Amino acid sequence: xxxxxxxxxxxxxxxxxxxxxxxxxxxxxxxxxxxxxxxxxxxxxxxxxxxxxxxxxxxxxxxxxxxxxxxxxxxxxxxxxxxxxxxxxxxxxxxxxxxxxxxxxxxxxxxxxxxxxxxxxxxxxxxxxxxxxxxxxxxxxxxxxxxxxxxxxxxxxxxxxxxxxxxxxxxxxxxxxxxxxxxxxxxxxxxxxxxxxxxxxxxxxxxxxxxxxxxxxxxxxxxxxxxxxxxxxxxxxxxxxxxxxxxxxxxxxxxxxxxxxxxxxxxxxxxxxxxxxxxxxxxxxxxxxxxxxxxxxxxxxxxxxxxxxxxxxxxxxxxxxxxxxxxxxxxxxxxxxxxxxxxxxxxxxxxxxxxxxxxxxxxxxxxxxxxxxxxxxxxxxxxxxxxxxxxxxxxxxxxxxxxxxxxxxxxxxxxxxxxxxxxxxxxxxxxxxxxxxxxxxxxxxxxx
Numbered sequence: 001x002x003x004x005x006x007x008x009x010x011x012x013x014x015x016x017x018x019x020x021x022x023x024x025x026x027x028x029x030x031x032x033x034x035x036x037x038x039x040x041x042x043x044x045x046x047x048x049x050x051x052x053x054x055x056x057x058x059x060x061x062x063x064x065x066x067x068x069x070x071x072x073x074x075x076x077x078x079x080x081x082x083x084x085x086x087x088x089x090x091x092x093x094x095x096x097x098x099x100x101x102x103x104x105x106x107x108x109x110x111x112x113x114x115x116x117x118x119x120x121x122x123x124x125x126x127x128x129x130x131x132x133x134x135x136x137x138x139x140x141x142x143x144x145x146x147x148x149x150x151x152x153x154x155x156x157x158x159x160x161x162x163x164x165x166x167x168x169x170x171x172x173x174x175x176x177x178x179x180x181x182x183x184x185x186x187x188x189x190x191x192x193x194x195x196x197x198x199x200x201x202x203x204x205x206x207x208x209x210x211x212x213x214x215x216x217x218x219x220x221x222x223x224x225x226x227x228x229x230x231x232x233x234x235x236x237x238x239x240x241x242x243x244x245x246x247x248x249x250x251x252x253x254x255x256x257x258x259x260x261x262x263x264x265x266x267x268x269x270x271x272x273x274x275x276x277x278x279x280x281x282x283x284x285x286x287x288x289x290x291x292x293x294x295x296x297x298x299x300x301x302x303x304x305x306x307x308x309x310x311x312x313x314x315x316x317x318x319x320x321x322x323x324x325x326x327x328x329x330x331x332x333x334x335x336x337x338x339x340x341x342x343x344x345x346x347x348x349x350x351x352x353x354x355x356x357x358x359x360x361x362x363x364x365x366x367x368x369x370x371x372x373x374x375x376x377x378x379x380x381x382x383x384x385x386x387x388x389x390x391x392x393x394x395x396x397x398x399x400x401x402x403x404x405x406x407x408x409x410x411x412x413x414x415x416x417x418x419x420x421x422x423x424x425x426x427x428x429x430x431x432x433x434x435x436x437x438x439x440x441x442x443x444x445x446x447x448x
Contacts, residue, residue, distance in 0.1 A: 033316060034290040037309035042345035043363050044370075045289070045306055048232055049342055050075065050105070051175045051209045052335035058084075058098050058113040070335055076100065082163060083156075092121025094148040095180050099156065101163065106170045108163050110156075110187070114178030114212075114331060126179055126214065132280035137193060139221035140280045141186060142214070145179075149186035153194075161198045172201060174208040177331045178239060181213035181231070185285045188229055189221070203228065208286070212237050212329050215282040219312070222283045223377045226310040227370075229286025234337055235293055236320040237328040240284040243317070283315045287370075293337050294324070304341035310377040 053074045060066050063078040082099040090096065097112040115122045128144025136146060164172060172191070176184035188208035195201050208229040217225075233240050292305045319325070327333060 033314050033318065034288075034292070034307040034309070037288075037290065037307035037311070038369075038373075040289055040306040040308040040345075041366055042342060042349055043366060044308070045338070045342055045345060047105075047173070048209065048211075048289070049335055049339040051109070051111075051173070052177075052211060052331060052338060054100060054102075054109055054111045055113055055175055055177045055180065055211065055331055056335060057100075058096055058111050070332070077103075083159065085155075087116075087119065087121070090151075092119070092124070093151045094125070094183055095119075095122060097152065097176075097180070099159065099163070101167070101170075106167075107173050108160070108167065108170050109173045109175060110152075110160070110184065112152075112174075112176035112180030112183050114176070114180050122179055126182075136186075136217075137189065137221065139218040139224075140282065141189075141218070141221065142182060142216040142282060145182040145214075145216050146186045148183045149190055152183065152187055153190045157197050164201055165199050170205075172198075172206050174206075175211070176209075176213075177211040177334075178329065179214065181210035182216040184208055185210050185213060185216055185229055189217075189225060192225070192228065210285055211331060211334055212239055213284055214239055215243065215284055217282060217285050218279055219281065219283050219315075220279070220381060222285050222315065223310065223312060223381050225285065226287045226377060227374050230289060231284045231286050232289045232291070232334065232338065233284070233316065234291045234328040234334045236322045236325045238319060238325040239329055241316045241319050243281070286310075287374075288315065291334070291337050291341055303344055304337050306338075306341050306345075310373050312377055312380045 053070060054076065056068065056070065057063060057066075057074045057076055059068055060074075063074065063076060063081065066074065080101045080103060082101055084096070084098040085094075086096050095113050095116065097110065100109045100111065102109055115126065125144040125148050128147070129142045132140060134141050134143040134146055160172070164170070174184035174188045174191075176182070185208060188206060191198060191201075191206055192203060195203070195206075206228055210229060210231045212233060213231050231240065287308060287310050290307045292307065293301045295302055
């Protein structure tokens with residue numbers, strides 16, 4: 001008995017819990033979270049490697065004499081670059097970007113590069129956020145990324161409108177990596193909300209490819225914009241899975257035990273049901289594409305597999321402990337693996353010798369499947385009662401707002417003690433904006 005009294009009981013329990021968590025994490029693999037998703041087709045995945053190369057091209061000072069070109073080059077015509085902005089021109093408000101008129105693919109591309117580890121201004125944009133600070137279009141978004149997106153939209157809307165009016169059949173594509181992926185996500189949402197400024201461009205002509213994005217929008221927005229926004233994640237990438245405050249990640253990057261301790265406490269003490277019902281928790285945006293290139297307990301890589309879905313739950317909720325969790329975030333590796341995956345898809349389709357008519361029918365069928373999956377995700381979000389706005393919680397992607405104010409200082413959050421009927425009315429109003437009721441009394445998604 002006296003020996004038991006001498007044991008540090010609390011420390012033993014904590015060490016036991018941490019050991020169990022670490023063991024489960026090492027057994028957990030990235031492919032598990034997308035194992036029930038559908039397999040992406042070549043037709044829908046074709047733009048991804050090309051978009052990655054366009055983002056890589058933003059790093060070049062002179063496209064005519066490239067230094068960092070991938071094998072095969074960027075596939076770009078320097079004469080089609082409409083404008084480029086560097087750090088001096090943006091004054092640190094947003095990473096460097098360019099607008100490119102892709103005449104080969106009838107596309108207007110706005111490409112924003114990722115985080116520059118040597119630029120303090122990039123960190124300032126990424127860390128400018130507190131939990132529940134900024135509301136946008138019925139949800140919550142990352143404050144710093146929204147300000148960066150607004151700056152780009154204000155600076156370039158006239159040029160974008162002129163290019164769109166000169167090329168009325170072209171699509172408008174926003175593309176970015178890492179920090180840039182978050183900016184283009186919010187920029188796409190701003191464009192959708194202000195289409196009249198860009199000559200009333202149709203929603204179906206606007207699309208976004210967020211490569212290895214940060215978690216930047218709340219769940220209801222992530223699902224609602226899944227018809228426009230696409231996120232691409234290479235297997236174990238840490239950033240789309242980072243749910244704790246990003247400033248804590250950067251502070252703990254040189255102290256792995258501290259980082260593991262924070263993640264352990266967070267994963268152990270947070271219920272998934274509570275996570276889904278926190279309206280301020282941020283997620284990877286839109287439709288998700290997960291590139292799988294490794295299997296557990298296996299040396300070397302496997303032929304890449306690309307899975308896709310519009311999930312409501314399991315949107316990369318768990319950090320994967322592996323030696324590739326940082327390298328999988330690199331745009332260079334994402335470009336290589338996405339190109340390898342596309343080549344395999346194309347080889348498979350060619351070997352099947354699909355006739356052109358059936359190929360066209362398959363593309364139409366795929367569009368219908370995506371539309372049905374998108375509507376099903378919206379219906380599931382309603383069934384799970386994912387709120388537009390609700391009571392605050394003690395966790396989230398970012399810290400609590402000081403003083404309870406948002407970015408404008410004028411909006412106030414609904415009290416956690418508000419009557420259930422009031423919260424119900426708020427959610428019903430949100431549903432009314434998204435759906436109509438048909439003759440049979442069923443909810444039907446409104447057409448934009």
